[in-house]
Amino acid sequence: MATPVRIDVVSDVICPWCFIGKRRLEKALGQLNGEIDPRITWLPFQLNPEMPREGIPRAEYRERKFGSLERSRALDERGSAEARGEGLEFAFERMQRTPNTFAARQLIDLAQGKSAGEAVVEGLFGAYFLEARDIGDRAVLLEVATGAGLKTADLEARWADAEHPRRVAATAEEMRNLGISGYQLSSSTGNTESPAPSRRRRSFRRSDKPRRRSQTRAKDHGLEQHKQRDNEHHQRRGGKPAQRRIRDFRLVRIIG
Numbered sequence: 001m002a003t004p005v006r007i008d009v010v011s012d013v014i015c016p017w018c019f020i021g022k023r024r025l026e027k028a029l030g031q032l033n034g035e036i037d038p039r040i041t042w043l044p045f046q047l048n049p050e051m052p053r054e055g056i057p058r059a060e061y062r063e064r065k066f067g068s069l070e071r072s073r074a075l076d077e078r079g080s081a082e083a084r085g086e087g088l089e090f091a092f093e094r095m096q097r098t099p100n101t102f103a104a105r106q107l108i109d110l111a112q113g114k115s116a117g118e119a120v121v122e123g124l125f126g127a128y129f130l131e132a133r134d135i136g137d138r139a140v141l142l143e144v145a146t147g148a149g150l151k152t153a154d155l156e157a158r159w160a161d162a163e164h165p166r167r168v169a170a171t172a173e174e175m176r177n178l179g180i181s182g183y184q185l186s187s188s189t190g191n192t193e194s195p196a197p198s199r200r201r202r203s204f205r206r207s208d209k210p211r212r213r214s215q216t217r218a219k220d221h222g223l224e225q226h227k228q229r230d231n232e233h234h235q236r237r238g239g240k241p242a243q244r245r246i247r248d249f250r251l252v253r254i255i256g
Helices: 016-031 059-064 070-085 102-112 115-130 139-148 151-161 163-177 197-206 215-234
Strands: 005-009 037-042
Touching: 005 016, 016 070, 016 115, 037 102, 037 163, 059 070, 059 197, 070 139, 102 115, 102 139, 102 163, 115 139, 139 151
Parallel strands: 005 037
Antiparallel strands: none
16 A cells, blocks of 8 residues: 655746756656655745746846856756756747746645646646746636636636735745755755655655654744644635645755
């Protein structure tokens, strides 16, 4: 019988290393041959929380962030090479804008409540990195939503809900308070790089072993707070709290 494992992923859908990391995570899980039953939750994070709602031209953003377009192109080439190793062809040269991803984050949150989180996250990554579409554009987001089987009216209602943005923003701030701010993939075993699927597979198999308190205390405290609020949210809506028997992988960070 497969062992249930909770995996919390903190990422932004405009992060190329997040898409690459997602593929590597999928490969690692596939190599386990059904040993575990992964319960993946995509937690909110924005690389650029101060980004204007309409986004900005990508060339302007990249030059400002990296100092020159030459440096930007070199980083794109590196990312593209890594992506090709995972069967992905990034369309950096066709990207026109760097979007604000908050509305996309709201879509992911809606989707996870309707068992469509994986389809929506994959759809957003694909739309941005493979098709060079502006995923800050609500028309594009509605298309991704319907492609994952969601109703446009539900997403429109989520965007219109004044309370929801505050809840998403609060959770995103919790992730930043855990020290998440740049490219990294780490696990309960203390890894601080983006490992190959074979290493990630071994990490899952070790995830129930004792860990040094110094490695995980801050992470565990933050995620326990998150899970407590999540349970309270489900109870208010008449649902059941998260099952404690699920092995907790604590935190997978895929940030670019």
